[in-house]
Amino acid sequence: MLDSTHQVIAGVVLLTVIGIAYGGRFVFTAVTGRFPANDLQKSFFRAGHAHAGVLVILGLLIMVIVQANGVPEPFATISLGVLVAAILMPTGFFVSVIGQDPARPNRAIMLLWIGAAVLGVGLLAAGVGLIIQGITSAP
Numbered sequence: 001m002l003d004s005t006h007q008v009i010a011g012v013v014l015l016t017v018i019g020i021a022y023g024g025r026f027v028f029t030a031v032t033g034r035f036p037a038n039d040l041q042k043s044f045f046r047a048g049h050a051h052a053g054v055l056v057i058l059g060l061l062i063m064v065i066v067q068a069n070g071v072p073e074p075f076a077t078i079s080l081g082v083l084v085a086a087i088l089m090p091t092g093f094f095v096s097v098i099g100q101d102p103a104r105p106n107r108a109i110m111l112l113w114i115g116a117a118v119l120g121v122g123l124l125a126a127g128v129g130l131i132i133q134g135i136t137s138a139p
Contacts, residue, residue, distance in 0.1 A: 002067050013060055013083060020052045023090075041097045044105070048093030055086035055119070062126045070137075075129025081122025088115030 002010060027049045030037040037045065059082040066079050092112030096105035 002064065006063060006067055009080070009083070010060060010063065013056055013086075016056060017053075020049070020056065023049050023052065036100075038101050040102060040104070044093045044097045048090040051093065052086060052090040055082065055089065059083035059086050059122075062122070066126055066129060069130060069133050071126070071129035071133050075125045075132070078125035079122050079129060081118045081125065083122075085115040085119035085122060088112070088118060091115075 026035070027045045029035040030045050031042055059080075062079055062082050066076050071079070088111050092109055092115060095108040095111065098106070098108075
C-alpha cells in the first residue's frame, strides 16, 4: 500500500490524465487542420502528447513497484524523477514550437533534453534500488 504522501501524488497524477485527454483533443484538431499548424508543430504535438501519456503511466507504475517493495532511500525518492520527466518532456515538445509557422524548435527544446536526463536518472534509481532491495532481502 502507498503511504499518504504517495497516495496524494498518485491522486494528483491521475487527475492530470484529464489534461492529457484534453491535449489529445487539441492534437486531433491540429492534425486534421482545424487548428493551423505546420508539419513540425504537428509532429511535436503528437510526440508531446504521446510522451505525456506513456510517462505518466510509467511513473505511476514505478512509484507503486518501488513503494510495494520497500526500495531504500535515496533510490525511492529519486525514482519519482520519472513523473518529473512526464512534465518536462511534453512541455519541451509543445512550447518549443509555439508561434506561427516555426521552421525549427526554439530554446524551450532544452526542457525535452533535461526531461530525458531526469527520466534516465529516475529509471536508474528505480532499477538499482529494486536490485539492492532484492539482494538485501533475499533469505
